[in-house]
Structures are given as structure tokens and as C-alpha cells.
Amino acid sequence: MAERNEKKRKRIENTQKQQNKKQDGEVKKEERDGNSEEMAKKGQEIQAKSNSNKKFKKVFPYGNYKSYYGYRIGKGPEREEDPRIRVLKKEWFEGKDCLDIGCNSGVVTIQIAKKYNCKSILGLDIDSALIEEAFWYLRKFVKMEFAEKKNTNNTNVKAVQDVNESEQCTNKSSNEGADNGSSHQSSCERNLSDIVSFRQENFVRSRPHDKQYDTILCLSVTKWIHLNWGDDGLITAFGKIWRLLRPGGVFVLEPQPWSSYERNRRVSETTRSNYRDIKYRPDFFREMLLDKIGFRRVEVVTSDLSGTRTGFNRPIFAYYK
Known part of the structure; x- marks a missing residue:
């Protein structure tokens, strides 16, 4: 149990x-x-x-980068001169009507006006946000310019000089009418806001401008025209530039190399497709502009731009109408 x-x-x-x-x-x-x-x-x-x-990652299919100049020349671009400006000739801008195609945030446009005293300079960009930024920079430059003049005018001696200079400006302005407007206005009569203007515009697709220009700049822009509108778009842009120039005018061109196209070909389906179809590479631009578009001669402004960051050491050319 x-x-x-x-x-x-x-x-x-x-x-x-x-x-x-x-x-x-x-x-x-x-x-x-x-x-x-x-x-x-x-x-x-x-x-x-x-x-x-990934969904909200910002892409720049037209090269319309924000803070482009900060990346290219360093922080505080309003304080630091773009190295390209040092190789440009004063005679191309002083007293001249100028056009800057693809101006981005307008820093180079303003610096050229400030350094070389253009009669007028218009900056164009396809991106309206960059044009707003360009106007912001313009206001900032004007304030800086006013502060510089104010500091310079602190002594009595300078005040007397300003009176004399003002009288000279008045006399010169009176004489300019007799010169049929050929002489440009003295810088003592105008500030940067009188010289510089900006406008949002797709240069390839826009209507022809009402006025002509003495100098047209196209700095590091041709790649984006080429990738977005192909060979036909580039030829259209070059032809329009030639027609907008006055006889004897100069077209200042800074083309990007073909290797740069390859790096940016995938920013959109359009650029990817156009990249495969491009026949006229940058090495052909010289022949195209002289033989097909009609420019009479070309000058190599610089083939080695010192003081610029890696990847931006590009040749600059001047084509004369």
C-alpha cells in the first residue's frame, strides 16, 4: 500500500x-x-x-545651390572677394550695361558692380528663392557701403572734400547731357541699389530682352543648361547671348568640364536622359561660338585660377562680338 x-x-x-x-x-x-x-x-x-x-532630401537640378558662394569661397562671402573677379578686366564693366546669367544669390554680381562701377548690372536666376536671397545680400552690401562712407566722413577735412566732390559731381552730371549719355554716372551720385538689379528668369525659355548689353557673364552655368535642355538648349542660349550683346561686346564664359557633367547627371530623369544624348561637349564650345554662333575672337582670361577651392579651378574665356 x-x-x-x-x-x-x-x-x-x-x-x-x-x-x-x-x-x-x-x-x-x-x-x-x-x-x-x-x-x-x-x-x-x-x-x-x-x-x-530620402523623400524630403533637397535636390538642385539647375545647380541652384543655397550657400553656393560660402561653399566656393568660404564663409562670409560678402566680406571675401570671389577669386574670379580678380582676373576680370575693369574695361569690361566700368560704365557698361552688364548681364549676369545664373547669378545664384547675387554675390559676384554685386561685387563686380562695387569694384568696377558698372553703369548697370542685371542678375538672372531660375530660382526665385535665390533671387530673394540676392536682394537680401544687396541690402546688406548697401548698409555696409553706407557705414564705410560714414566712417570715412568723420573728419572736418573729409567733410570739405565731400562738398567739393559733390560740386564736381553736379557739374559732371550737367555735362553728361551734352555727351549724349556716353559717360557713365560718377559713383558719388549712386549707390549699389541704383546699379544692381535681379530678376527670376529661365534664360533659355524666356522672351528676348528689350535692351542690349556691353558685357554678359555666364559663370559655371553651361553644364546646367546643357543637362536640362540638351544641345539645342545650349545653342539657343549661346545664340541669344550673341544677339543681346552690342557690337564689340564681350561674353565672359566659365564652362564646367565634362567630368563635372558625369557627377551630376543623375539629379533628375531629364538630366539623366539629356546626358546620354549630348554630342557637343565643352571642348567643342570654342568652335561652336566662333564658327557657328558668330563671335569674332576669343581670349583666354585664365587657365589656372589661384585662391579657389578644390573642384572650382576652371578656365575662363572672353568671347568678343
């Missing part, structure tokens, strides 16, 4: 142990499943965040 009870007790204990093991296994499985679900949820959140970043 005692032996049967002992066997029965052991069977009950074994059954209980098996049930406990089964319960422990189920608990651990639930924990594992719970951890897996939590890890999967975190993974989904990370993936969603990654996809969100």
Missing part, C-alpha cells in the same frame, strides 16, 4: 514538473516574441525615418 502511494506521488511530481517546464517555455517564448515585436517595431520606425529623409 505504502509502495503504491509512493509511486503515485512520484507520478504526480513528474507531471507537475513537466507542466512547469511547459509553462516556463511558453513564458520565455512570449518574452522572445515580445522582444522580436519590439525590435521589429523599432526597425520599422528607423526605416520610416530613413525613407522620410
Whole structure:
């Protein structure tokens, strides 16, 4: 009897142990499943965040980069002169009507006006946000210019000189009418806001301008015209530039190399497609502009631009109408 009870007790204990093991296994499985679900949820959140970043990543299919000059010449571009300006000739700008195609945020446009005293200079860009930024920079330059003049005029001697200079300006302005407007206005009569203007415009697709210009700049822009509108768009732009120039006018061109096209060909489906179809590479521009467009001669302004950052050491050419 005692032996049967002992066997029965052991069977009950074994059954209980098996049930406990089964319960422990189920608990651990639930924990594992719970951890897996939590890890999967975190993974989904990370993936969603990654996809969100990709979805809203800013692309610049027209080369319309923000802070372009800060990247190219360093911080505070309004304080630091773009190295390209040092190789440009004063005679191309002083007292001349000028056009800057693809001006970005307008820093170079303003610096040229300030240094060389253009009669007028218009900056164009396809990006309206960059044009707003260009006007912001213009206001900033005007304030800086006013502060510089104010500091210069602090002495009585300078005040007397200013009176004399003002009288000279008045006399000169009176004589300019007799010169049929050929002489440009003295800088003492105007500030940068009188000289510089900006406008949002797609130069390739826009209507012809009402006026002509003495100097037209196209600095690091041809690649973006070429990739977005192909060979036909580039030829259209070059032809329009030639027609907008007055006889004897100069077209200042800074083309990007073909290797630069390759790096940017995937920014949009349009650029990807046009890249494959391009026949007239940058090495052909000289022949195109002289033989097909009609410029009479070309001058190499610089083939090695010192003081610029890596990747921006590009040749600059001057084509004369």
C-alpha cells in the first residue's frame, strides 16, 4: 500500500514538473516574441525615418545651390572677394550695361558692380528663392557701403572734400547731357541699389530682352543648361547671348568640364536622359561660338585660377562680338 502511494506521488511530481517546464517555455517564448515585436517595431520606425529623409532630401537640378558662394569661397562671402573677379578686366564693366546669367544669390554680381562701377548690372536666376536671397545680400552690401562712407566722413577735412566732390559731381552730371549719355554716372551720385538689379528668369525659355548689353557673364552655368535642355538648349542660349550683346561686346564664359557633367547627371530623369544624348561637349564650345554662333575672337582670361577651392579651378574665356 505504502509502495503504491509512493509511486503515485512520484507520478504526480513528474507531471507537475513537466507542466512547469511547459509553462516556463511558453513564458520565455512570449518574452522572445515580445522582444522580436519590439525590435521589429523599432526597425520599422528607423526605416520610416530613413525613407522620410530620402523623400524630403533637397535636390538642385539647375545647380541652384543655397550657400553656393560660402561653399566656393568660404564663409562670409560678402566680406571675401570671389577669386574670379580678380582676373576680370575693369574695361569690361566700368560704365557698361552688364548681364549676369545664373547669378545664384547675387554675390559676384554685386561685387563686380562695387569694384568696377558698372553703369548697370542685371542678375538672372531660375530660382526665385535665390533671387530673394540676392536682394537680401544687396541690402546688406548697401548698409555696409553706407557705414564705410560714414566712417570715412568723420573728419572736418573729409567733410570739405565731400562738398567739393559733390560740386564736381553736379557739374559732371550737367555735362553728361551734352555727351549724349556716353559717360557713365560718377559713383558719388549712386549707390549699389541704383546699379544692381535681379530678376527670376529661365534664360533659355524666356522672351528676348528689350535692351542690349556691353558685357554678359555666364559663370559655371553651361553644364546646367546643357543637362536640362540638351544641345539645342545650349545653342539657343549661346545664340541669344550673341544677339543681346552690342557690337564689340564681350561674353565672359566659365564652362564646367565634362567630368563635372558625369557627377551630376543623375539629379533628375531629364538630366539623366539629356546626358546620354549630348554630342557637343565643352571642348567643342570654342568652335561652336566662333564658327557657328558668330563671335569674332576669343581670349583666354585664365587657365589656372589661384585662391579657389578644390573642384572650382576652371578656365575662363572672353568671347568678343
